[in-house]
Amino acid sequence: MERYFDTMFAYINQIWDIPEGDKAVCRQFFKSIQVKKDTILEPAGKIPMYHNFIVSGVMRNFHLDEKGNEVTVDLNNGPRFFTSYFHFMNRSISNENL
Incomplete structure (x- = not known):
């Protein structure tokens, strides 16, 4: 599942550097579905x-x-x-x- 977050963070980083604390919040509350x-x-x-x-x-x-x-x-x-x-x-x- 980490690769899904890596893809999202790379997309966001094109616009804005996402802090590690925000990444941790995303990992806690976002869920992956297929x-x-x-x-x-x-x-x-x-x-x-x-x-x-x-x-x-x-x-x-x-x-x-x-x-x-x-x-x-x-x-x-x-x-x-x-x-x-x-x-x-x-x-x-x-x-x-x-």
Whole structure:
């Protein structure tokens, strides 16, 4: 699991030197999960609870249009942070699936 943290810390260090104390807090409270393709981590109709970090792979943010078609609004690959940002930050119910 340490390699996941190393990837995240290397990403953060591109912007800001993360202190060792902050790294320790991340190791204590962040958890690593592996998900299969087409898994919905944060479903529409709920307040997003997590700001995810993609170590590897691709994540998609999408909603359903009036005909029930999936409309992709954001597509990202790792390493980077990814969430339904507006709804996560405003603690509002999202119409998007992550």
